[in-house]
Amino acid sequence: xxxxxxxxxxxxxxxxxxxxxxxxxxxxxxxxxxxxxxxxxxxxxxxxxxxxxxxxxxxxxxxxxxxxxxxxxxxxxxxxxxxxxxxxxxxxxxxxxxxxxxxxxxxxxxxxxxxxxxxxxxxxxxxxxxxxxxxxxxxxxxxxxxxxxxxxxxxxxxxxxxxxxxxxxxxxxxxxxxxxxxxxxxxxxxxxxxxxxxxxxxxxxxxxxxxxxxxxxxxxxxxxxxxxxxxxxxxxxxxxxxxxxxxxxxxxxxxxxxxxxxxxxxxxxxxxxxxxxxxxxxxxxxxxxxxxxxxxxxxxxxxxxxxxxxxxxxxxxxxxxxxxxxxxxxxxxxxxxxxxxxxxxxxxxxxxxxxxxxxxxxxxxxxxxxxxxxxxxxxxxxxxxxxxxxxxxxxxxxxxxxxxxxxxxxxxxxxxxxxxxxxxxxxxxxxxxxxxxxxxxxxxxxxxxxxxxxxxxxxxxxxxxxxxxxxxxxxxxxxxxxxxxxxxxxxxxxxxxxxxxxxxxxxxxxxxxxxxxxxxxxxxxxxxxxxxxxxxxxxxxxxxxxxxxxxxxxxxxxxxxxxxxxxxxxxxxxxxxxxxxx
Numbered sequence: 001x002x003x004x005x006x007x008x009x010x011x012x013x014x015x016x017x018x019x020x021x022x023x024x025x026x027x028x029x030x031x032x033x034x035x036x037x038x039x040x041x042x043x044x045x046x047x048x049x050x051x052x053x054x055x056x057x058x059x060x061x062x063x064x065x066x067x068x069x070x071x072x073x074x075x076x077x078x079x080x081x082x083x084x085x086x087x088x089x090x091x092x093x094x095x096x097x098x099x100x101x102x103x104x105x106x107x108x109x110x111x112x113x114x115x116x117x118x119x120x121x122x123x124x125x126x127x128x129x130x131x132x133x134x135x136x137x138x139x140x141x142x143x144x145x146x147x148x149x150x151x152x153x154x155x156x157x158x159x160x161x162x163x164x165x166x167x168x169x170x171x172x173x174x175x176x177x178x179x180x181x182x183x184x185x186x187x188x189x190x191x192x193x194x195x196x197x198x199x200x201x202x203x204x205x206x207x208x209x210x211x212x213x214x215x216x217x218x219x220x221x222x223x224x225x226x227x228x229x230x231x232x233x234x235x236x237x238x239x240x241x242x243x244x245x246x247x248x249x250x251x252x253x254x255x256x257x258x259x260x261x262x263x264x265x266x267x268x269x270x271x272x273x274x275x276x277x278x279x280x281x282x283x284x285x286x287x288x289x290x291x292x293x294x295x296x297x298x299x300x301x302x303x304x305x306x307x308x309x310x311x312x313x314x315x316x317x318x319x320x321x322x323x324x325x326x327x328x329x330x331x332x333x334x335x336x337x338x339x340x341x342x343x344x345x346x347x348x349x350x351x352x353x354x355x356x357x358x359x360x361x362x363x364x365x366x367x368x369x370x371x372x373x374x375x376x377x378x379x380x381x382x383x384x385x386x387x388x389x390x391x392x393x394x395x396x397x398x399x400x401x402x403x404x405x406x407x408x409x410x411x412x413x414x415x416x417x418x419x420x421x422x423x424x425x426x427x428x429x430x431x432x433x434x435x436x437x438x439x440x441x442x443x444x445x446x447x448x449x450x451x452x453x454x455x456x457x458x459x460x461x462x463x464x465x466x467x468x469x470x471x472x473x474x475x476x477x478x479x480x481x482x483x484x485x486x487x488x489x490x491x492x493x494x495x496x497x498x499x500x501x502x503x504x505x506x507x508x509x510x511x512x513x514x515x516x517x518x519x520x521x522x523x524x525x526x527x528x529x530x531x532x533x534x535x536x537x538x539x540x541x542x543x544x545x546x547x548x549x550x551x552x553x554x555x556x557x558x559x560x561x562x563x564x565x566x567x568x569x570x571x572x573x574x575x576x577x578x579x580x581x582x
Contacts, residue, residue: 015147018137019154019189023196026130026158030197031204033107033126034163040115041281057117057301058274061332062266064116068109069262069336076105081333083128083340084428087152087178090135096148097139102132109338117280119269119328123163124340130159134193150186153178154193162197164210166397169390170194176387177428209400210284211291216399217368219406226367230356231379231411235418237322237352238383241345242419242427244326252334265335272328276321277301279328283347286321290354290373315358322351341384341427349380375404375411382412383419386426391415453531453538457552459561463488464518466495470506471513473498473521486551486559487522494551494559496522525551531560538563 009017048056072080078099080086083106090098106125114122134155138148153174161170171194255261272279278286278298289297295314298321299305307313329344353376357369378391385391391412396402462480464473466487476485483500503521506512526545529538529552541550542565549564 011147014141015143015150015189016192018134018141018151019192020196022130022134022137022151022154023158023161023193024200025133026126026155026193027162027197027200027204029103029107029129029133030126030159030162030201033111033122033129034205036107036111037115037122040111044116055274057277057280058270061117061119061269061273061280064113064118065266065269065332065335065337066262067116068113068118068338069258071109071112072105072336072338073258076101076109078105080105080109080125080128080338082428083124084177086128087131087156088428090131091149091152091178095145096135096152098128098132098135098152100132100136102128103136104129106338110340113332113337113339114282117269117273118332118337118339119273119279119281119283119325119344120332120337120339121282121341121343121346122339123160123342125338126163127156127159127340130155130157130162130197134158150189153186154189157190157194158197160394161194162201164394164398165198165201165205166394167191167194167198169394169397170197172389172393173387176390177385177426210398211288211374211400213291213370213374213399215293215370216374216403217371219404223367223407224410226356226360226365227375227407227410228414230353230372230376231414232418233356234349234352234376234379234411234415235383237348238345238380238415238419239422240323241326241341241348241380241384242423245330245341245427248326248330249334252330255334258336261334262336265331265337268331269328269335272324272331275303276317276324278321279325282343283325284343287347287350287373287377290350291370293369295354295358311358311362315355315362318351318355318358322348322355325351342381345381345384346377349377350374352376352380371404371407374399375407378408379411379415383415384427386416386420388412388416453529453533453535453552453563456535456563456567457531457561458564458567461486461562463559464498465489466517466519466522468518469514470503470516470518470521471510473503473518474507474513477503477507484549484562486562487518488559492558494528494553494557495519497525497551498522528553529563530555 044056044060048060072078078101080102086102087098090096106128110120110122110125113120131152132155134151134153135148138151143151156178157170157174159170160173161167171190174190252261252265255264277300286298289295295318296309299314299317302317304317307317325344325348329339329341333339350373353372353374354369356376357367357372360367361369374395378395381394382388382391392405392408395408396405461482461484462476464476464485464487466489477500485498486494487496487498489495498518498521502523506516526547527541527550529541529550531552531554549562551559552561552563554560
């Protein structure tokens with residue numbers, strides 16, 4: 001079948017056909033994941049929770065974390081957390097190759113985690129699943145790296161389009177977050193995958209949007225200042241989300257023992273769910289409660305329900321839920337669960353929108369709570385993911401209309417601009433950006449990211465030892481084709497470099513052959529590069545030092561070769577031509 005298609009279809013036709021297949025498979029994967037989550041919840045509600053036995057809601061998240069952690073440890077035997085970051089890493093560093101197990105492992109791991117009440121989202125795992133489907137289909141048909149990258153984008157677009165029934169959001173998510181370039185070559189496959197997945201989702205789950213609303217108020221020009229205020233609030237909330245999540249994750253990573261992680265994560269999550277039930281699961285039920293104008297229902301089954309039903313009580317309660325959500329999410333993933341930050345960002349955005357609206361109404365400013373809740377979701381997503389278009393179109397499609405386009409655009413853009421002052425990269429990308437491993441829309445940086453040290457390393461230079469005499473050096477110079485000589489000791493460690501120009505005036509004086517040694521004639525390089533150094537940093541070193549050639553050593557300071565600026569430029573031009581082809 002594969003061979004027949006390759007023989008009878010052009011490259012363009014094959015890509016379009018594969019994008020259609022990726023869209024179908026991504027939508028099916030999204031449907032299976034949602035079905036799996038609902039099945040687990042149905043079994044828990046039917047067989048564990050009878051009458052007032054709500055304490056099972058405290059125990060179940062701990063069980064889910066433990067089961068997911070053991071599944072990952074003993075079955076998958078690979079890290080499947082941080083799905084979007086893994087996709088970005090595959091695009092930037094693994095030639096767009098994603099392991100085959102990612103086509104199913106994230107579905108099972110996240111299904112168990114979320115089904116049992118883990119405080120994370122299913123969207124990032126299903127995006128990784130869709131991207132893995134696209135990558136492995138492209139690999140099956142032996143497509144080149146650039147086309148594999150496009151197929152990963154098709155899988156991601158299909159996953160978002162399928163799980164949210166939001167085809168436009170699927171497209172712009174791929175362009176903004178995964179940083180696939182929008183060209184005439186890429187637009188058609190991405191649209192086909194996204195629309196196909198959304199159509200399959202309509203067929204399996206109906207046309208009803210996730211948040212079907214009838215109480216949205218029309219946009220009023222007089223409320224623009226308050227939407228600007230909400231945008232700034234979402235920007236700072238995004239900063240809290242990003243830095244808080246990153247800080248807590250680093251603390252969990254320091255715990256080496258898996259069982260300690262499971263116990264700690266499960267205990268923290270169970271306690272938080274007991275005190276604040278909205279932290280149970282993805283949080284979409286709590287969002288619907290706020291949208292329907294019943295904020296006090298979020299306090300049901302909480303010990304704090306005895307506080308009363310005043311406006312300040314619900315404001316304080318919702319504020320506490322907001323600040324504790326990142327702890328619940330990190331406890332879930334850090335403890336061993338599998339899930340993403342898509343749903344938590346929507347959840348916390350809804351809380352920010354509610355809090356802003358509630359405080360403004362208390363201050364005598366009349367603003368619609370429902371509008372602010374929805375727009376707040378777009379604002380926080382825009383800030384956390386650095387994806388304002390994704391936030392705008394996702395919320396517009398989730399509500400089944402575009403009544404809030406103006407406030408959505410205002411809040412999403414202001415939130416994005418606010419967090420950009422403090423964080424240049426999204427939570428997904430910052431881990432790779434810090435290592436210089438992130439592919440971006442900046443062509444120069446992208447090409448340098450794609451270049452690897454082994455592509456530009458020169459190993460044809462003849463080495464000399466520091467105790468070699470000038471006479472012995474002259475014999476080496478006579479057979480060498482280069483004018484640069486790394487000085488390496490008997491252990492293979494670099495001691496310095498020797499340039500032909502530095503000995504040219506004495507190399508034809510035999511009386512000096514035994515007077516000088518290489519150790520006396522060598523000099524130290526302006527900088528010594530490491531073999532794992534990102535190419536963007538290598539270029540910065542060349543610019544700072546003004547050098548044209550620099551030596552490279554490994555982690556043990558063993559000499560392995562040289563890198564020249566001209567070699568980098570030649571490789572850069574070659575990659576740029578391939579990278580920029582339409």
